[in-house]
Amino acid sequence: MVLDVNWAVKWLTLCAQAMAEHRVELIELDRAIGDSDHGENMDRGFQAVLDKLAEAPPATPGAALKLAAMTLMSKVGGAAGPLYGTAFLRAAGTMGDAAEIDPAGWAAAVSAARDGIVARGKAEPGDKTMVDAWAPAADAAKAAADTGGPEVLSVLVAAAEAAEAGAVATDPLVARKGRASYLGERSAGHRDPGAASSALILRAAVGAAA
Amino acid sequence: MTVSIVVVSHSENIADGAAELAAQMAPDVLVLTAGGTADGRIGTSLEKVLAALDHAAGGDGTVILTDLGSAVMTAESALEFAEDPAGVLLADAPLVEGLVAASVAAQGGADVQAVKRAAEAVRGPSQNSGPPPQREVSEGSVTGQGPDFTGDFELINQAGMHARPAAKIAGGLSALDAEVTVNGVDGASMTALMTLAAGKGSVLHVEARGVDAERAVNYVGGLVQAGFGEP
Missing domain, CATH: 3.40.50.510 (Phosphotransferase system, mannose-type IIA component)
Structure with a gap:
């Protein structure tokens, strides 16, 4: 398996599918501690990404991610728009014009995505945000890329599993950033919707390579 | 523009x-x-x-x-x-x-x-991060030894210092190259001026430093003495 432009397009397509499938679940999570628009916004945003991919098929993985970044920033509407937009944009930046992404390349892309989210949202691990999915994912991808062989699937899996565990770990946290922080202690006991959608995105990257 | x-x-x-x-x-x-x-x-x-x-x-x-x-x-x-x-x-x-x-x-x-x-x-200054911006001081002017120009003006309009007068003072002073205080608060800040809650008959003490200090004092004085164009 190589991570080429076909993989990137399939990844974004699976992201759109996942957001449509989990739309209600994300809405419920966001209703508990936010403004209940996350599922709606992510579904709309990734559907718009599909439209753009069909209009102007990208030539490289980096171009595909850049197109997704611009579309999400314009179409999502909520905080997830600039956050995911920045994440995809920074990840695209690490890929440049490369035709294929190797294990170290995927680790670098996830790290850049995390850094972009941190820079844009000013959140830290433990604040009950999507950083709690992306930070462990970036660490796990780097560890897997450093120790593993040339096979990229294990690096994709490592990032996805770490993001999923990170999302689950937001359940007991008290939100310190974003709309949920207005709730204070009442935000504990609910999963962060942004961390949940982040895990879906990184899981879709695995599915696209399978 | x-x-x-x-x-x-x-x-x-x-x-x-x-x-x-x-x-x-x-x-x-x-x-x-x-x-x-x-x-x-x-x-x-x-x-x-x-x-x-x-x-x-x-x-x-x-x-x-x-x-x-x-x-x-x-x-x-x-x-x-x-x-x-x-x-x-x-x-x-x-x-x-x-x-x-x-x-x-x-x-x-x-x-x-x-x-x-x-x-x-x-x-308000207490919540602003970082030090206040430094203004360039033109050659030859004396700083740290009191204001370059001062003036005291009594409010004559019925409503005193409310939003519109504060906006006029702050707006005009923002455009001048001068550090101006009015009764101790920043003259270029509309909200600071409004916090003075100065009614009719109150005296505004204006202190100005910098190139446009004289113009600044005259500007405030002119507005106050004209009652801001209000009854």
Whole structure:
């Protein structure tokens, strides 16, 4: 398996599918501690990404991610728009014009995505945000890329599993950033919707390579 | 030409309403709005912000005011994409109060940095991060030894120091190269002037330093003695 432009397009397509499938679940999570628009916004945003991919098929993985970044920033509407937009944009930046992404390349892309989210949202691990999915994912991808062989699937899996565990770990946290922080202690006991959608995105990257 | 202002809000109604309020006090300032999403929902849109910045470009600079967190993030993203981000500043200020203060400063001819400062000054100095901006002092002027010019003026208008007089004083002083205090507060800050709660018969003690110190004192004196054009 190589991570080429076909993989990137399939990844974004699976992201759109996942957001449509989990739309209600994300809405419920966001209703508990936010403004209940996350599922709606992510579904709309990734559907718009599909439209753009069909209009102007990208030539490289980096171009595909850049197109997704611009579309999400314009179409999502909520905080997830600039956050995911920045994440995809920074990840695209690490890929440049490369035709294929190797294990170290995927680790670098996830790290850049995390850094972009941190820079844009000013959140830290433990604040009950999507950083709690992306930070462990970036660490796990780097560890897997450093120790593993040339096979990229294990690096994709490592990032996805770490993001999923990170999302689950937001359940007991008290939100310190974003709309949920207005709730204070009442935000504990609910999963962060942004961390949940982040895990879906990184899981879709695995599915696209399978 | 004045500094233009872009309002980024989650709600089209909030953005339009805030701009309407600002226009009442600063009719000549270009206030552009980027409220709500492109399809009319609650949210913010990079496209709308970029369009507003594009419309505002070519003047003396632009100051962006925002509401809740993701409006700040969308504005920051827009700056990453903007053609000429150097002339565009993002103000960290409450939307409505900051917009009114910024508009008044822009109406008075303040430059883009001063308009941003005017917006951020509504929080009060204690919450501002970092040291206050240093002003250049022209050669030969004496600093640290008291004001260059002072004046005392009695308020003669019935309503005293309310919003419109405060806006007139702050707006005009923002455009001058002078550090001015009125009864100890920043004369270029509309909200600071209003906190004086100075009624009819109160005396305003004006102290000014800098190149335009004399003009600044005369400006305030002229307004006060004319009753701000009010009964």
